Amino acid sequence: MRAVVFEEFGQEARVREVPDPIPAPQGVVVRVEATGLCRSDWHGWMGHDDGITLPHVPGHELAGVVEAVGSGVVGWRPGDRVTVPFVCACGRCAACASGAQQVCEHQTQPGFTHWGSFAEYVALEHADVNLVAVPEELSFATAAGLGCRFATAFRAVVGQGRVAPGEWVTVHGCGGVGLSAVMIAAAAGARVVAVDVSAAALDLAKSFGAAACVDASAHPEGSDAVVRDITGGGAHLSLDALGSPLTCAASVRSLRRRGRHVQVGLLPTAVGDPAVPMARVIALELEILGSHGMAAHDYPPMMDLVRAGTLRPDLLVTSAIGLADAPAALAAMGGAPGAGVTIIEPGRTRHGAFSA
Template sequence: MFVRSSQRDNLQMPGFSYWGGYGEYTAIPNADLNMVKSPESVSFEAGASVGCRFMTSFHGVIEQAKVQPGEWVAVYSVGGVGLAATHIANAAGANVIVVDISQDKLDFAKTVGADVTINSTETNPWEAIQDITKGGAQVSIDALGIAETTLNSVLSLRKRGRHVQIGLTTSEEQGMVTLPIDIMTLKELQFIGSFGMQAPNYPTMLKMIGSGKLNPDKLVTNRISIEEASASSKEWGSITRWALQS
């Protein structure tokens, strides 16, 4: 299983910075650092499913936010990262609220661990979360990265809450969003960035998958051959570009 350290200055990823993302065989630079053996208790499909959305969410939920049992966790946008974050937070014993504009995605989120769903086309999400949780969530995660979800995520928090930013901004924001700094200061909120996951941290996640505490298989909705992967990737890229432009 190939993994990487997300804080290296010269980050290298197959399929992103060099060829090999969909190769049956590929060269892995610094393999002694960048590879972790997948235990036999983890199925092939589960192992294939952990990168990159699942491990990214695991790092954000477990290692960065340090979600605790009984806490309220709000997840904004339930695409791949948001669904994984929902499942992982639920496995950690949290009460999970998910927010999206797609009812189909919200319905699917319930099957992987969401306790409450909010369609943000029908109601103000952060006001609803403040009401449901009687004061705000302890943790809120922006898994999308647009200005609206980042702001709503921060406003969803109670005093001393932790906002986790996983989603990167689009070409519209260009890395810059407006935040309610006075509220963040008065409430003593934490703003936590989260990117990827470091190689030494994989064994903890894999152990939880092998024991059945985490089940990334639940997020698998389609199976394709490696020969079909490239075409599927191009199709998904076209969908993503269309979504960002619309």
Template sequence: MRALQYDRFGGPLAVIEAPEPILEAGGAIVEVTRTGLCRSDWHGWQGHDSDTVLPCIPGHEFTGVVRAAPDLPGLVGARVVVPFVMACGRCRDCGAGAGQVCRAQRQPGFTDPGSFAERVAVPNAAVNLVPLPDSVRDDAAAALGCRMATSWRALTAVAGLQAGERVLVLGAGGVGLAAIQIARAMGAEVTAADISAEALRIAESLGAEPIQLTDGMGGEEIAGVVRGRHTDGVDISLDALGSPELAAAGILALRRRGRHVQVGLLADGWASLPAGRIIAHELAVLGSHGMAAGDYPPLLAAVAAGRLDPAGLVTEILTLAQAAEALPHMAQPDAPRGVRLIDPRL
């Protein structure tokens, strides 16, 4: 099958003829129809994720059609989405319904060959395949395995967002734009901060109040701009990019007893977080890591009902060869924004 692969961190990416995925006991083979190009793929390529196995076929946010599932024959031919955390279904965390932090988790594109390929193997299919309603088409479904699902759980289950609250989204990439759309749909007032004018244009079209960041701004300066508009601070901040400066800004922009949710990977560490403010204002600093398959029904219902429109965030469909050129440039300030998808059949 055709796939995109890199053999060393930071090295060249090439479209290759790869071996067919191996069907494990209890697993499934999914033919990929769409897969997302996500900043996490860039982190993996850079070597920031210690679990990434080389050589690596990246890609962790995908939808497709089940082509083989010996233990679930009724799902063969069904359209599905797969959480990027593929849970074991047997550990204590999975038993508690928290497959997103499964201690035996596997991740396509990191620990396992990913979805920048025509087909991908999914282990433990009974707990990792999420059937899709016909009304949720491929472009919408491809954002559900990571960006939309991650933002949904971060705001609803982790932050406990309520209608009328103020939300600050730091970084208006795929996760950030999804968070804006979800927060607005839930009746929140949203402010979005980013260095990219293109990203802020999209954020504003989704109903967010934009804040233009400039290169070199620190956490206190960013928070000061936010507090210039919201004197008491925001109820919830969400770092969707992964930056010590943005994480610090999110915390400093909170009202007393506010909640900061860290979604973006912090490759450079947490050194600049304002611990004194966290203690004095009783702030909650929360991590959020994807969403278990069992938690998808409310999100799918919101998409099917038209309350959320993940397909509306899609700006481009790439071939595998185009993805090989695009992935290394994802961290550049001028990189295209919105959700870019790949059709690995092209």
């Protein structure tokens, strides 16, 4: 198969032929129809994540068709349309037994613990625990985001964040996760303040339901003061959807008394430890919460809203490229991020047509 491969961290990846994967006894091989380009992939390429063995194929946010199944798989067959949470759970540990597969003690992650989905095929573990059916009416480009960004944002806003109608919600960082969070919080009846440095990203946030937008670059004194002014004292719920020491601290400082901060964006050690304003956390009795994806069994409420058209993850997709353009796009994630989500379609040629 063709796959995007890098042999050194931070060095140019290349598309080349590699052996086709084979399914584990409890796993499947999926033919990748669409896979998202995510900042997490860039962190992995840069070497910010422990556990990646070189050479490596990135990619963790995918949708496609089951190509082959292991001998122990019960619920899936070749031809099934599927997506998968980026955390593939074992289904047997104490965390899985409690229903918290998103923090599985023995989790695997395509594109991190093993070769990922920037390829024509990808192997996935423990299929009966992890696969999620994709309805026929959903395109693969839309469904890919349900494996990571959109599902991650849904759980962060609804599950961990406990959003309620009428609350003020601030989203710091309007990339794929952040824009998803804006859309989900607005659909839940919250009033959303979107914070970013990109005018294009803020325009998208407004179109997805943000009540107010703040250009953080225009406020060197800190966007949190502007947020507190807009919200009349601070947000009830604030999310750092980017993952940086600055946005983490700004999110905490933007909260009102007894507000809730949810850390969604990854904070690898390479970006530095965030200086969380703990004095404010104590004085205002704030909650500090983490959010790490979403278990497959928690998908139905989100999928119902997507199928009903209440949530429109399809609107997040702003560009599609083929494997040939993926290496350059991956490297570019370290600079100013583009607006919306870029999808890699392995069947797409460089010029935008689909190969036979």
